[in-house]
Amino acid sequence: MHIITTQLIEFILEKYQLNDYIFYESSYARHKINDQTVYSFETFWIPRGASVIEEEDGTMLPEGTVQITIDPVTKRTTTLSLHGPNSIHSVPDDLRDSTTRMAWIESETDMIHGTHFMLEEENDTFFSYVSCHEGIRLSPGCFIHLTLTENGQLDELFLYGPHPSDHHVNQEPFALTLEDIDSLAKQQIKWFSYTKPGHQDAHTVVETFVTQEGSILVPSKLDFTSSLDRNDILTWANSSTSILKRHPFQSAASVTAEDVIMQTEHPDFHPISQETVNACRNAIQKIVQNVYPSESGQWMIRHIYRQHPYLAVKLSRAHPTSYVDQQRRVTILLDEKTLDWISLTDDQELHTALASVTPPELEDHQQDIIFNALRPYLLLTPRYVFAASKGQYVLCGLLDSNHAYLPATNEVVLMRDL
Incomplete structure (x- = not known):
């Protein structure tokens, strides 16, 4: 020991x-x-x-x-x-x-x-x-x-x-009010469907972080994993004649006391070399060509990132023509050393199911009715939110509501009751 x-x-x-x-x-x-x-x-x-x-x-x-x-x-x-x-x-x-x-x-x-x-x-x-x-x-x-x-x-x-x-916090007084962000708050009205009873329409204000200057701030993920954004469209002339084999999942190497002493950096932080990117692209093209043989030019590599002991590659449709196409993602895992194919996940069925429920188109006067009904139930709570561009937490207002508006009955009800 x-x-x-x-x-x-x-x-x-x-x-x-x-x-x-x-x-x-x-x-x-x-x-x-x-x-x-x-x-x-x-x-x-x-x-x-x-x-x-x-x-x-x-x-x-x-x-x-x-x-x-x-x-x-x-x-x-x-x-x-x-x-x-x-x-x-x-x-x-x-x-x-x-x-x-x-x-x-x-x-x-x-x-x-x-x-x-x-x-x-x-x-x-x-x-x-x-x-x-x-x-x-x-x-x-x-x-x-x-x-x-x-x-x-x-x-x-x-x-x-x-x-x-x-934490590094930029401390300041909280001065933001709902009156300051009226027009922005109205834009955050979102439709959703609930099943009590059947499929019913409802609207609420989606959770949003607003800076004291009145702009929306998307919280930065505090996980600076090596990640490369790509826009590589995959094309091929002929269907693949080979059968690719998936390799079994494997466990990452055990972390040792020596790693603790040396404070070895997590492998996911290691940069991805251009040589690895090129080899990864070739491996992904063979897999996509094998799984979707008739879809040359229809898939694009969006991101390559480490997920030790794998390389994860996220793909999307190159030329989306529908909601399902726009949202659909395929994630492929490769062994980070050999680039062997480990798994492929396609979320098409999920987005096809979501697309079966179509949100209603709202006229301006309808949006005003919904917002005016929800406005007394809006919440604006101070919250420090991490901004990667500044490398610190900045004071924002969390715009949210525990209530929803039901257009069928013109009622405002608690979300937990739906």
């Missing part, structure tokens, strides 16, 4: 005083968060005297097994799952009291309630928190899920996403 692994196990053992447990196994994993590579160290601890059951389809760990995952660099806990009525050191026996619960979450996460995280949803046994900056939510950000047993004991604590204190 590597010395780093031993040190991390000893840290967990001491922090939670797992003297009544036996260490069973551990593993490292590597994740992409923002433009950074983040590692995790997962461990399983079995109660003394319990037995592991070996079955044909895998190993069954005994009731009471404790699962603990930490960041091997910061040593923050990201998963603490008890899998049974256990009691371990530093975890209160009853977390139903909000003061006790907040103090414990703060100690486990190194975050401050109201400053770094805030409550999003709760019931008797489940609590969901999201990251924030001084009480204003961040999008995207960190999620904290806490599940309790019926008697208030911890069942699972789970964290995912970037730590709030690591």
Whole structure:
């Protein structure tokens, strides 16, 4: 066992005083968060005297097994799952009291309630928190899920996403009002169909982030995976006479302690060379020619990106003539080293089904009626949204509504009632 692994196990053992447990196994994993590579160290601890059951389809760990995952660099806990009525050191026996619960979450996460995280949803046994900056939510950000047993004991604590204190936030007062964005809000009215009873028309205002200058901001994905945009139309003169074979899915190589020490970059961040692009294009053309032999010139490579241990290639119609053609996407996975064909996914059936329900064309006066009916129910909430062009979170207003307008009855109803 590597010395780093031993040190991390000893840290967990001491922090939670797992003297009544036996260490069973551990593993490292590597994740992409923002433009950074983040590692995790997962461990399983079995109660003394319990037995592991070996079955044909895998190993069954005994009731009471404790699962603990930490960041091997910061040593923050990201998963603490008890899998049974256990009691371990530093975890209160009853977390139903909000003061006790907040103090414990703060100690486990190194975050401050109201400053770094805030409550999003709760019931008797489940609590969901999201990251924030001084009480204003961040999008995207960190999620904290806490599940309790019926008697208030911890069942699972789970964290995912970037730590709030690591965010770069452009702090400013929130001054945006609904009156400032009236015309923009009207443009966000969207039609949808619901089936209670049958297929019925409804309209609502789609969730939209609006800057304080009054423009729409699309949240940037905090996943800077190597990705190349392409516009390569695939053509061929003759139908393929060869039969291509799909290769089985394969697992990525295990992440090691040496990777943690060296802080090895996630493979998905590695740039894709022009040589690889050319070879990838040739491989994709052979596959498309084989699967869609009569459709030369009708497919275009849109994006090539890494999805370790694969290269993912996304295609769309080169000359769309319908809604289905416009929305249809084909995704092909290739082995990133050999460029062997792994899989092909075509979402044509999904978009064909969606196209069977046609949204109505709205006249201007109809749109005014819908907007005026929904306007008293519009919500504008401050939200920090990550803007990739600025490399930081900027303060926006989240335009949204919990209500929908029903043209058949001229009613405004709660979305959850549909």
